[in-house]
Amino acid sequence: MKALQLTDWKHEPELREVPEPDPGPGQLVIEVGGSGACHSDLHLIHDFDAGLLPYELPFTLGHENAGWIHGLGDGVDGLEVGEPVAVYGPWGCGRCHRCRQGMENYCMRQAEIGAAGGGLGRNGGMARYMLIPDPRLVVPIGDLDPVDAAPLTDAALTPYHAIKRSLHLLGAGSTTVVIGAGGLGHMAIQILRALTGTTVIAVDQRSEALAVAAAAGADHTVVSGDSAAEEVLALTKGIGADVVIDLVGVDPTLALAASVVRSMGHLSIVGIGGGTIPIGFFSIGYEVSVATTYWGSIPELMDVVALAQSGKTAEVTRFDLADAPSAYQQLHAGTLTGRAVIEPKK
Numbered sequence: 001m002k003a004l005q006l007t008d009w010k011h012e013p014e015l016r017e018v019p020e021p022d023p024g025p026g027q028l029v030i031e032v033g034g035s036g037a038c039h040s041d042l043h044l045i046h047d048f049d050a051g052l053l054p055y056e057l058p059f060t061l062g063h064e065n066a067g068w069i070h071g072l073g074d075g076v077d078g079l080e081v082g083e084p085v086a087v088y089g090p091w092g093c094g095r096c097h098r099c100r101q102g103m104e105n106y107c108m109r110q111a112e113i114g115a116a117g118g119g120l121g122r123n124g125g126m127a128r129y130m131l132i133p134d135p136r137l138v139v140p141i142g143d144l145d146p147v148d149a150a151p152l153t154d155a156a157l158t159p160y161h162a163i164k165r166s167l168h169l170l171g172a173g174s175t176t177v178v179i180g181a182g183g184l185g186h187m188a189i190q191i192l193r194a195l196t197g198t199t200v201i202a203v204d205q206r207s208e209a210l211a212v213a214a215a216a217g218a219d220h221t222v223v224s225g226d227s228a229a230e231e232v233l234a235l236t237k238g239i240g241a242d243v244v245i246d247l248v249g250v251d252p253t254l255a256l257a258a259s260v261v262r263s264m265g266h267l268s269i270v271g272i273g274g275g276t277i278p279i280g281f282f283s284i285g286y287e288v289s290v291a292t293t294y295w296g297s298i299p300e301l302m303d304v305v306a307l308a309q310s311g312k313t314a315e316v317t318r319f320d321l322a323d324a325p326s327a328y329q330q331l332h333a334g335t336l337t338g339r340a341v342i343e344p345k346k
């Protein structure tokens, strides 16, 4: 089968012929219905020298996947061939305290495991078939289309986790600023709409992304740039935002976030742009908390599947596997809105 693989560091991924996977005891194979192209893959492809990440090359890209059960290894029961499932992305040890709580994103043995999951050091979903090492890593999706369900596993799950842990700040009258209205951002806005009464301000450089944000339910949109902080403050009557979710995470977006988050508010750094902000007594509002968040838990994936079943789904642009490199190029150029999902069957 054809697979889009990362074959070298700082090198464009290649479509290569690889063997179809066979499920060993306790494993399963899915036929991939959809595999999302994520902005974090661009960092993976372009930013790391050999040896920086504990991943062995080559491996198939695609860490945001859904499809149909294709083959079950010995000892796997409770799942049926043909059943549609979403694949939980971060693969931990499955046994530590965090993993047993479903938080494999924060597995206590990650350093020893190395690879972070399918598409992140192990073979991901940008191929017709994908090996899943354990049935605990799939969640049934009922009658959702796997193409629509794939973005749930990252583009929805990641902001869902960030929002869920800040819910105590998001009562009526609150304001949330979402910086970056791309694949994760437009899902973050829908999730905020579904879960809270907060007023949502979306910030992005691109007017097309802000149009998607407005359609997803943002109350206000602000073009990022020199006057963005002033505009956000004006929209909050000078008070600032209760929660800022920075889905970009570069120096300018973090500076904007720090300047608009109100005292006792929270800044969630989700984007892996690698920026920093100084935290000190005079650099940010009183009692502002700042946290990075990485992905979400298995029960939270079940929650976003339920949300999708009630109509909160990603805006998706579909690509054939042969066009996957072009999906990444468009993502890089900023010309895509919503989520790009590769359909490897095509």
Ligand SMILES: [Zn+2]
Pocket (backbone or CB within 6 Å): 038, 039, 040, 041, 063, 064, 154
């Ligand atoms: Zn991702």
Ligand SMILES: [Zn+2]
Pocket (backbone or CB within 6 Å): 092, 093, 094, 095, 096, 097, 098, 099, 104, 106, 107, 108, 109, 110
């Ligand atoms: Zn673990």
